[in-house]
Amino acid sequence: MKLLPAKMSSSAEPRASAVRAASALVVVTLFLVTGCGGSKAVSEGTVSKPALAPQVVVDVPKATMPVPGQVIDRIVANVAGRIVLYSELAGQLEQARQSGESVGPEMACAQLEDLLYQQLLLEQARIDSVVVDEKQVDADLERRIRHFEQQVGGREKLEKFYGKPIERIKAEFRDQVRDQLLGQQMQSKVTGDASVTPKEVEKFFNAIPKDSLPFINAAVEFGRIVKFAKPSVEEDRRVKKKLEDLRTRIVEGKVTFEVAATLNSHDEGSAAKGGELGMVPQGVMVPEFDAVALSLKDGEISSVFKTDFGYHIMNMIERRGEQYNARHILLKVESTPEDLRLAKVFMDSVATLIRDGKLTFAKAATELNDDEETKGTNGLVIEPERNSPRWAIGDLDQQTFFVLDKLGVGTLSATQSFELPTGEKGYRVFLLMKRTEPHAMDLVADYPLVSEAATNAVRQRAVDGWVRDKLNGMYVRVIPDYAGCPFNYPWIPEPTGEK
Numbered sequence: 466m467k468l469l470p471a472k473m474s475s476s477a478e479p480r481a482s483a484v485r486a487a488s489a490l491v492v493v494t495l496f497l498v499t500g501c502g503g504s505k506a507v508s509e510g511t512v513s514k515p516a517l518a519p520q521v522v523v524d525v526p527k528a529t530m531p532v533p534g535q536v537i538d539r540i541v542a543n544v545a546g547r548i549v550l551y552s553e554l555a556g557q558l559e560q561a562r563q564s565g566e567s568v569g570p571e572m573a574c575a576q577l578e579d580l581l582y583q584q585l586l587l588e589q590a591r592i593d594s595v596v597v598d599e600k601q602v603d604a605d606l607e608r609r610i611r612h613f614e615q616q617v618g619g620r621e622k623l624e625k626f627y628g629k630p631i632e633r634i635k636a637e638f639r640d641q642v643r644d645q646l647l648g649q650q651m652q653s654k655v656t657g658d659a660s661v662t663p664k665e666v667e668k669f670f671n672a673i674p675k676d677s678l679p680f681i682n683a684a685v686e687f688g689r690i691v692k693f694a695k696p697s698v699e700e701d702r703r704v705k706k707k708l709e710d711l712r713t714r715i716v717e718g719k720v721t722f723e724v725a726a727t728l729n730s731h732d733e734g735s736a737a738k739g740g741e742l743g744m745v746p747q748g749v750m751v752p753e754f755d756a757v758a759l760s761l762k763d764g765e766i767s768s769v770f771k772t773d774f775g776y777h778i779m780n781m782i783e784r785r786g787e788q789y790n791a792r793h794i795l796l797k798v799e800s801t802p803e804d805l806r807l808a809k810v811f812m813d814s815v816a817t818l819i820r821d822g823k824l825t826f827a828k829a830a831t832e833l834n835d836d837e838e839t840k841g842t843n844g845l846v847i848e849p850e851r852n853s854p855r856w857a858i859g860d861l862d863q864q865t866f867f868v869l870d871k872l873g874v875g876t877l878s879a880t881q882s883f884e885l886p887t888g889e890k891g892y893r894v895f896l897l898m899k900r901t902e903p904h905a906m907d908l909v910a911d912y913p914l915v916s917e918a919a920t921n922a923v924r925q926r927a928v929d930g931w932v933r934d935k936l937n938g939m940y941v942r943v944i945p946d947y948a949g950c951p952f953n954y955p956w957i958p959e960p961t962g963e964k
Contacts, residue, residue, distance in 0.1 A: 542577065542956075543942045544584035553580060574950035581943070581956050583648055585935060590651040597646045603748050606635055606642045608849070619884075621733055630734035632742050635749045655931045656924040661916065669919035670908045678905045681914065683858045685869055686899040688844035690815065690829055691836035693891035694800035694808040704798045708769050708776045711794065715778075716766060722780045722792050731775065732795040740780070740792035747787040754779075758789050774888070800890050805882075812880045812892040819877055819894075826877070826896050835891065844896065853913065855901075865895070872897040929954075 542549040557576040562568045589595075610631065614620050620631055627634055661669070711729060714720050726740025735742055747755050753772045761767055761781035769776055775797035782790045800808075815833055818824035830836075830844025839846055848856050858866065868878050878895040901910070908915055932954050941956050948957055 541944050542581055545588040545940050547584040547588055549580045578952050586648040586651045590647050595651050599748055602643045624734035630742055632745045632749050636745050656927045659920055659923040661919045666916045666919045670915050681904055681906050681911055683903050684855050684901040686854045687846055687869055688896040689839050689846050689893055690834045690844055691893040692808045692812045693835045693889055694804040696798045696800050701798050704796050705776050708796045712778045726794045730794040731797045740794055742791055744788050744790045758791055797888050809892045816894050868895050869897055874900055
């Protein structure tokens with residue numbers, strides 16, 4: 466078990482949705498994978514511990530699909546009143562199975578211990594009055610949503626799967642994301658500013674038996690330059706005017722808001738429900754949307770307003786404090802074929818200048834790039850979870866993988882079309898900067914990974930002492946089914962030794 470993931474492991478379903486866990490299990494765990502790190506691969510800088518011999522048969526994997534007449538959920542552990550559900554454990558194991566890992570009793574025990582550790586962190590955070598910034602929660606939730614949209618093929622497919630608009634999906638997962646960030650913050654408080662010197666890194670590496678050196682998967686470092694196909698000013702005005710005219714017809718009673726939303730709104734998730742979003746808390750929607758919602762009275766219809774998604778009008782149904790239920794109509798300002806053609810011509814011209822040596826990739830990425838993520842890095846794409854330029858091949862989205870897989874190091878790709886989950890379209894080029902083939906960990910070639918592993922070892926020692934100290938005065942109960950688990954920490958008190 467690794468108690469120091471880059472991101473705290475998460476439950477696979479909202480606690481109130483245990484019955485839906487079977488059908489949604491894989492999708493939900495993928496949704497949270499960017500926040501999960503409980504089973505980070507060796508390629509990401511962790512050093513595997515020796516496998517523990519299984520001491521108990523835990524038939525969790527079979528229970529991930531409910532069978533008629535069987536219990537589909539129950540409490541398996543309690544840490545100071547914070548419960549761990551069977552569905553959460555099953556979700557963690559199903560995620561591991563989907564990742565190709567062997568799922569058995571020892572993994573079930575390790576994943577359960579990770580969940581117990583999470584609850585211990587959250588309880589201590591409550592005791593210590595540790596809080597997280599809600600803006601950070603918003604940003605992290607939005608990042609994960611975007612990542613998941615890329616995995617499943619876009620926002621519309623995500624909304625179709627859940628049968629609800631993206632805002633409702635965010636609302637359901639907001640508490641989970643907040644808990645993850647809170648756990649990370651508490652864990653940072655426990656470990657402090659751990660650091661290691663180069664000599665300590667070398668000593669750590671030399672202590673690993675040569676036949677036990679971790680295997681490092683293939684990885685790449687690459688750059689990206691983007692040109693969006695920006696809609697013309699005329700198209701922007703046309704869309705806005707169309708929505709203003711539609712609002713006038715609604716206000717004059719010529720058409721109901723519900724019918725207008727069903728027939729016209731580009732937000733398919735809410736259009737199917739007459740534009741209704743359902744009750745959402747403030748902070749789930751983009752700030753511009755919240756601002757309009759909180760300015761409306763029940764029954765009132767807003768003027769036309771704009772967000773990154775396009776133009777909206779809103780009909781407030783009901784407000785309850787900082788929560789509200791509203792209908793809205795969205796009209797997107799979409800690129801025309803001519804806009805796309807101009808973007809491609811621009812990107813092709815930039816690529817030609819780079820190939821001819823008349824413009825460096827770094828200069829083009831800084832001065833001619835629409836990609837805010839790579840403008841300040843000379844085009845280099847940073848892996849967000851570890852803040853590293855190194856990307857494990859398995860972490861790349863499919864389209865990027867297929868492009869980079871065919872490139873030689875130092876080669877610029879052909880111009881590639883793309884579309885973001887928000888609907889923005891454009892063209893981009895990739896530069897493969899470095900490729901690392903699969904190999905056993907090497908001190909020089911993989912120094913950043915070795916250094917990270919050595920730092921994690923220091924942090925782990927801090928965690929070990931902290932957990933054991935806290936368990937001395939903390940109520941913990943684990944159901945008897947898991948009494949034989951080879952836990953690293955005394956979650957289950959030793960028998961008193963009565964004779």
